[in-house]
Amino acid sequence: MNQVLTPPAIQLSAVALDKTYRKGPEEVNVLRGVNLDVRRGEFLSIIGRSGSGKSTLLHLLGLLDSPDIGEIRLEGKRIDHLPAKTRDQLRNRVFGFVFQFYHLLPELTVLENVLSPLMIRYSSWEYWKRRKELQDKAQEMIQEVGLSHRLKHRPNQLSGGEMQRAAIARSLVSEPEILLADEPTGNLDVETGKGIIELLNRLNSERQLTIMMVTHDEAIAERAQRIVRLSKGQIENIRERAAG
Amino acid sequence: MYKTLLCQRYLRTRFIALASIISVMLGVATMIVVNSVMSGFSSQMRDRIHGLLADVVIESHSYDGVSDPDLQIRIAREVADDYIEAITPTVEVYGMLNFNFAGQWITKPVTLIGIEPEGKAKVGPLRSFLDSYNPVYAENEISRKALRPDSEQPNWNLSKDAVEYRREKIDRQKWYEEQLAAMEQAETPLIDPAAATVESENPEGAMPNDPFADPFGDSTAANADSEPADPYALMDGRVYVGVGLVSYPYRDPETGKMKTMMMAKPGDDVKISTVTAGRPPSHAAYQATIVDVFKSGMTEYDSNLVFCNLDELQEVRGMLSPATGKRAITSLHIKLKDYTQASDVVERLKSAFPPDQFVVKTWEQKQGPLLAAVEVESAILNVLLFLIIAVAGFGILAIFYMIVVEKTRDIGILKALGASSSGIMSIFLSYGLSLGVVGSGVGVVLGLLFVHYINEIEDVITWVTGRKVFDETIYYFPEIPTAVHPSMVISVALGAMLIAVLASVFPARRAARMHPVESLRRD
Numbered sequence: 001m002n003q004v005l006t007p008p009a010i011q012l013s014a015v016a017l018d019k020t021y022r023k024g025p026e027e028v029n030v031l032r033g034v035n036l037d038v039r040r041g042e043f044l045s046i047i048g049r050s051g052s053g054k055s056t057l058l059h060l061l062g063l064l065d066s067p068d069i070g071e072i073r074l075e076g077k078r079i080d081h082l083p084a085k086t087r088d089q090l091r092n093r094v095f096g097f098v099f100q101f102y103h104l105l106p107e108l109t110v111l112e113n114v115l116s117p118l119m120i121r122y123s124s125w126e127y128w129k130r131r132k133e134l135q136d137k138a139q140e141m142i143q144e145v146g147l148s149h150r151l152k153h154r155p156n157q158l159s160g161g162e163m164q165r166a167a168i169a170r171s172l173v174s175e176p177e178i179l180l181a182d183e184p185t186g187n188l189d190v191e192t193g194k195g196i197i198e199l200l201n202r203l204n205s206e207r208q209l210t211i212m213m214v215t216h217d218e219a220i221a222e223r224a225q226r227i228v229r230l231s232k233g234q235i236e237n238i239r240e241r242a243a244g
Numbered sequence: 245m246y247k248t249l250l251c252q253r254y255l256r257t258r259f260i261a262l263a264s265i266i267s268v269m270l271g272v273a274t275m276i277v278v279n280s281v282m283s284g285f286s287s288q289m290r291d292r293i294h295g296l297l298a299d300v301v302i303e304s305h306s307y308d309g310v311s312d313p314d315l316q317i318r319i320a321r322e323v324a325d326d327y328i329e330a331i332t333p334t335v336e337v338y339g340m341l342n343f344n345f346a347g348q349w350i351t352k353p354v355t356l357i358g359i360e361p362e363g364k365a366k367v368g369p370l371r372s373f374l375d376s377y378n379p380v381y382a383e384n385e386i387s388r389k390a391l392r393p394d395s396e397q398p399n400w401n402l403s404k405d406a407v408e409y410r411r412e413k414i415d416r417q418k419w420y421e422e423q424l425a426a427m428e429q430a431e432t433p434l435i436d437p438a439a440a441t442v443e444s445e446n447p448e449g450a451m452p453n454d455p456f457a458d459p460f461g462d463s464t465a466a467n468a469d470s471e472p473a474d475p476y477a478l479m480d481g482r483v484y485v486g487v488g489l490v491s492y493p494y495r496d497p498e499t500g501k502m503k504t505m506m507m508a509k510p511g512d513d514v515k516i517s518t519v520t521a522g523r524p525p526s527h528a529a530y531q532a533t534i535v536d537v538f539k540s541g542m543t544e545y546d547s548n549l550v551f552c553n554l555d556e557l558q559e560v561r562g563m564l565s566p567a568t569g570k571r572a573i574t575s576l577h578i579k580l581k582d583y584t585q586a587s588d589v590v591e592r593l594k595s596a597f598p599p600d601q602f603v604v605k606t607w608e609q610k611q612g613p614l615l616a617a618v619e620v621e622s623a624i625l626n627v628l629l630f631l632i633i634a635v636a637g638f639g640i641l642a643i644f645y646m647i648v649v650e651k652t653r654d655i656g657i658l659k660a661l662g663a664s665s666s667g668i669m670s671i672f673l674s675y676g677l678s679l680g681v682v683g684s685g686v687g688v689v690l691g692l693l694f695v696h697y698i699n700e701i702e703d704v705i706t707w708v709t710g711r712k713v714f715d716e717t718i719y720y721f722p723e724i725p726t727a728v729h730p731s732m733v734i735s736v737a738l739g740a741m742l743i744a745v746l747a748s749v750f751p752a753r754r755a756a757r758m759h760p761v762e763s764l765r766r767d
Contacts, residue, residue: 060385061763062660064659064660064761064764065759065760065761074600084665085664087695088659088662088663088664089662090661090662090663091659091660091661092662092663093662097660099660099764103653103656103657103660103764104657105250105259105657105658106654107254108249108253112249114670116246116658116661117662118447118664119245119246119249120246120658120661120663120667121662122245123245124247124248126369127245128245170661174662194448216276226504
């Protein structure tokens with residue numbers, strides 16, 4: 001709110017988001033009028049207690065869900081009301097997702113998992129034609145996260161950290177503009193978690209990738225450039241961390 | 245691309261899917277086997293009916309028939325000569341067949357068909373039905389070779405074996421009579437002339453316990469009396485009798501196998517009673533020699549039809565016009581060059597043969613109810629069998645539903661990665677299709693193999709259970725007839741695939757409608 005920024009720098013914004021979930025007979029008001037602007041190339045973390053609505057905010061921003069009231073804007077254009085097909089494409093091309101439980105497809109190998117966004121993007125014919133190029137790209141991405149020795153392994157043969165790295169490689173292979181990470185370290189030990197955050201930091205600085213990370217861990221949140229604190233569905237404060 | 249990949253992986257990793265493949269496979273295989281055997285039986289049956297009748301039959305309403313067969317044939321040729329390959333005149337009338345077996349007279353109601361064998365052989369495959377032209381099988385091996393060469397025209401002469409049999413029989417009969425006479429002379433020096441006549445007329449009555457007694461003692465005796473020159477001469481009447489009329493099946497008490505007991509054989513004489521063509525009709529009877537036994541495989545025919553020589557039947561029935569000396573016939577059997585034109589020919593013939601005197605029908609029309617019954621039976625059976633595949637379809641539905649529930653999280657992931665609802669749906673639809681394709685593919689192969697080796701399989705089952713599954717003496721087939729129609733195989737396979745896809749529509753729609761966030765939360 002108090003951050004007045006130059007308009008072109010704002011990449012993604014949430015405008016007066018309201019979201020209510022129905023849990024049996026009860027209605028849970030998860031988000032209540034959230035406004036948030038995300039700058040291009042910034043590493044933003046959203047912190048809050050369980051049930052504060054931080055994951056929901058991330059889902060709304062990533063078009064996994066649509067708000068009851070309010071708008072999501074990408075480059076100043078409203079995107080949450082677009083037809084399902086267009087939103088599917090935006091999810092595939094603009095956003096990359098990393099989840100707490102990695103969410104790799106158990107039937108596929110690491111390489112195939114990483115390739116899956118590209119398989120979704122291209123038709124079978126086009127994928128077949130460009131498979132060499134796409135596979136190279138996926139391998140390159142896997143190398144970047146340090147999993148080259150695990151190409152043909154299934155997710156159940158990997159450790160937690162390795163799975164998360166694979167998931168990050170998958171989210172990066174489609175060259176997204178914004179990476180949405182939902183508790184990426186939530187299921188990992190401190191040391192491994194640190195490695196993942198370092199990887200995210202590196203991607204942020206090297207690729208100018210916009211990263212939004214949801215976490216409940218203060219120490220992890222501190223690694224971001226800006227920290228948004230959510231409480232009871234509203235933004236409590238936004239804090240800028242001194243660059244370092 | 246991800247659709248194919250995932251669908252293929254699900255196929256390979258979900259063993260539960262194997263269950264649905266197997267049920268589709270079994271359904272398809274069963275349908276193919278049953279259909280092939282059914283159509284094998286039915287086409288055999290059609291062949292048999294067709295063979296005994298003729299492509300087209302012109303019948304007069306009256307048993308008196310119509311005079312001058314040559315004229316009738318000319319009329320038929322005039323209107324449809326281009327279509328007709330052969331015509332033969334016949335007389336059809338009801339009658340009674342009497343013969344003596346093991347000391348008692350057996351009487352059977354029959355349909356007498358007076359034919360000229362050469363002419364009848366031209367309108368239908370008469371040879372293949374006559375016993376003497378065909379080898380006899382027992383235990384899948386030839387136990388008796390054909391008695392006549394295929395080149396021999398069907399005729400009213402006995403085969404060599406039958407001539408021998410007849411000679412032996414008559415000789416034995418004579419010997420018995422002589423012995424009997426000698427015995428009687430020795431025992432009763434005072435001959436009672438009345439008793440002697442009875443004895444000579446009915447010798448088997450005197451020896452009811454002798455299995456070798458000649459059932460036709462009376463006729464041979466009469467024959468011998470009238471023609472002392474050749475005691476072995478045949479009767480003027482000659483017949484081909486249906487096998488069902490002169491035989492009965494029984495179980496061999498030693499081996500437990502079904503066998504056929506012949507009550508009369510070629511070479512034996514029978515007595516035939518029928519009605520004359522006069523007004524009013526009166527009774528007429530004559531003696532005839534069995535020349536051959538025919539076996540069409542249709543019980544209806546084999547236990548009802550007697551083919552006899554046309555001229556003798558016409559004479560006995562008084563079907564000769566005293567004024568012109570022309571004979572009368574009751575029907576014409578016609579063979580067409582091309583059976584597909586039958587209805588056309590029937591129309592043409594109808595115009596020449598007035599409906600108040602004649603009925604013109606194709607063999608299919610004549611056998612309409614029977615053929616329709618077979619068709620209905622096969623249609624109902626198909627519906628029932630298709631239900632098997634439908635059951636397999638519900639199996640697929642249930643299994644898919646479970647797989648969708650199990651894969652909820654993965655569906656959420658795919659949606660988060662940008663997969664569209666239709667993409668998700670097509671994963672499961674193509675999964676269903678692949679199950680259908682694999683299941684019906686294997687089913688088709690299995691079914692065709694089963695049909696191909698059905699007789700070997702039957703042998704094995706017989707060997708294992710010790711009971712004959714397919715008894716050739718009951719069905720008249722040396723082996724199980726099958727006919728595989730490619731169109732049937734294709735439609736069964738396509739039907740199974742369609743059912744598999746239809747069954748996966750519901751789970752696939754459920755998968756497609758899943759909300760990404762809710763699916764992802766399932767942990």
